[in-house]
Amino acid sequence: MSVQPSCPADPPGGGDGVNLRTLQRKRERGEPITMVTAFDCPSARLADAAGIDCILVGDSLGMVVLGYPSTLSVTMEEMLHHARAVRRGARSALLCGDMPFMSYQASPAQAVENAGRFLKEGGMETVKLEGGRSRADTVQAIVGAGIPVMGHIGLTPQSVHALGGYRVQGRDRASAGRLLDDALALEDAGCFALVLEAVPARLAGYITSRLAIPTIGIGAGAGVSGQVLVLHDLLGFGGLSPRFVKRYADLESLMLRALETYREEVASGVFPGPEHAYEMPDQEWEAFLEGRRGDAAGAPRSWGRVRGR
Numbered sequence: 001m002s003v004q005p006s007c008p009a010d011p012p013g014g015g016d017g018v019n020l021r022t023l024q025r026k027r028e029r030g031e032p033i034t035m036v037t038a039f040d041c042p043s044a045r046l047a048d049a050a051g052i053d054c055i056l057v058g059d060s061l062g063m064v065v066l067g068y069p070s071t072l073s074v075t076m077e078e079m080l081h082h083a084r085a086v087r088r089g090a091r092s093a094l095l096c097g098d099m100p101f102m103s104y105q106a107s108p109a110q111a112v113e114n115a116g117r118f119l120k121e122g123g124m125e126t127v128k129l130e131g132g133r134s135r136a137d138t139v140q141a142i143v144g145a146g147i148p149v150m151g152h153i154g155l156t157p158q159s160v161h162a163l164g165g166y167r168v169q170g171r172d173r174a175s176a177g178r179l180l181d182d183a184l185a186l187e188d189a190g191c192f193a194l195v196l197e198a199v200p201a202r203l204a205g206y207i208t209s210r211l212a213i214p215t216i217g218i219g220a221g222a223g224v225s226g227q228v229l230v231l232h233d234l235l236g237f238g239g240l241s242p243r244f245v246k247r248y249a250d251l252e253s254l255m256l257r258a259l260e261t262y263r264e265e266v267a268s269g270v271f272p273g274p275e276h277a278y279e280m281p282d283q284e285w286e287a288f289l290e291g292r293r294g295d296a297a298g299a300p301r302s303w304g305r306v307r308g309r
Contacts, residue, residue: 026226099129183211
């Protein structure tokens with residue numbers, strides 16, 4: 001009996017999957033774009049099978065799966081590790097690698113190099129970075145190297161300390177104007193799309209109306225071109241539950257109960273049952289016992305001998 005892996009050993013090849021033109025056409029036709037943040041091969045495989053347009057390998061993996069207190073500790077190597085896992089699970093969705101803190105802030109040259117690693121080593125097709133007008137030159141440099149860039153404004157978690165915490169952005173006239181200017185500058189710099197995070201709904205809708213590129217909202221209302229949620233959040237598996245998250249399942253409770261039942265069945269001897277075991281033909285078993293008749297009855301082998309010492 002052979003067991004097939006749930007994810008392929010090698011990245012799938014090219015095909016007729018979602019690309020930048022797909023997203024732009026959806027925006028022009030008013031068709032909502034779907035995007036999820038995922039961090040591993042099984043999650044990417046399921047998102048892909050569900051027909052999700054875009055999968056973001058987000059630096060939120062630091063908080064969601066690595067146990068960090070924020071996204072600031074996430075490294076390029078950790079991002080590339082998870083990017084490769086997602087690449088192995090996705091066949092159709094457009095893949096976007098989230099550039100972690102201090103992988104692009106030092107200089108445009110640094111940004112181009114690390115963005116290139118996402119494509120060359122991580123199997124991504126696009127990258128995302130945070131920041132507005134101050135990142136325009138960086139975006140231009142990355143796009144100039146032939147790497148598509150998704151922008152991210154509003155609540156930018158990598159700037160949590162500068163923002164004074166995880167707070168909604170653009171609630172007053174002055175900050176709303178700055179967000180609009182940021183969006184226009186990033187579009188001019190060559191971004192193919194923008195994430196708007198924790199932005200008042202009508203402001204997000206107004207920014208969307210002023211741009212020719214798609215906007216992807218997270219806590220930005222329904223007036224944007226599409227939506228993104230972290231897969232763990234929407235499935236109810238760990239993590240936080242901010243106002244903008246809708247939980248479509250409660251997997252945490254289901255998984256906890258499954259683990260408790262497993263523990264109980266092992267402790268009581270219910271598991272494993274005969275249906276979970278493998279057998280060998282009777283004649284082979286008898287031949288095996290015949291060959292062992294000289295063994296000392298019931299004498300266990302020493303640990304050293306078992307380990308080959």
